[in-house]
Amino acid sequence: MDLRTLLSDVVAGHRLSGEEGVFLLNTSGRDLYRVCETADRIREEKVGPVVTYVRNQNLHLSNICKNLCRFCAFGKSATDEGAFCDDPETIRQKVRLAASRDVSEICLLSGVNPEFDADRYSEILSLVKKTAPDIHIHAFSPDEVNHAATRSGITTEEVLVSMKEAGLGTLQGTAAEILVDSVRHVICPAKVSTAQWGRIIQEAHGLGIPTTATIMYGSCESPKDRITHLSVLREIQDQTGGFTELVPLSYLHQNTRLYLEGKAPAGATGREDLLLVAVSRLFLDNFKNIQASWGKLGVKLGQMALLAGANDLGGTMFSDDVSAEAGAGNADFLDPAEMLRMTNDIGRILSRRLTNYTLVDDTFPGQS
């Protein structure tokens, strides 16, 4: 396979096959820059120079989790030291704090608490909505939807309907990790299967609930597994158009069992991080938005990802206990002023957005 020919075919509109995607992910040396440059060109054609971010806040409501995935250092058993589950008043206080920070989006991030059923999820959503009616709620994963359905003896579609009625705006495309069952068996055996994840996501899209798409790469999957994962996402997007963006999540290894037991390397390399973003831009021809996840990559590599096909910096977050527990430093809050420094430095335009990528147009007037 000739790299230059393949990249020029992609620019001309060729849809990459799985085999071609794997070939691109295996690029090394200065060819890496050729792949990134092509991804950057396609990003420019598709979305122009604007780099978006959303002013949001993560709320961690419980770290008690039935899954205890091997790649995660956040989830705990109920009897573990440091296990917590917020009561309604604590949730209210956290939501009020988020509202005082002028966020347009609240992300509810928790473990899959074994005690939660469909009613409990809806009660939480209603509480958040009642406390901050104007803030968009981006919450829960297909795995939590599946857990709620099992606990309550109803279908996952019924859970989604009740979540939507209670205030859910968008569902998180988390719990995807790597959508290859043999990999899931090693890193997150208690989670929904690939087929279940895809079905629940499509049910959400069918009900008018958009979702993000994620990929958690850099643990023990192969380049072929990464492309298989992207193929699942591309196929769903062809059918529903319901994914708002891809959020690549680089595996943070330090305090995770998977790494400590010698079953995974110390995360992805910088080459792999940039290529994952670039090849996602090239492979996912039906996605508009690809995120540079500064909480996982750090600010400097995150900036480079903006030159490798990414067009979004995600959220301000304010807190990210999931990354912090896994050993990430400075994963809590990125000031939009620092985002502006990152984007000015590479000749791009920063703009605040809402969850659905509507631009908030009074941001940073006069930026260079």
Ligand code: SF4
């Ligand atoms: S990744 Fe999510 S589901 Fe898995 S252990 Fe961590 S909190 Fe629980």
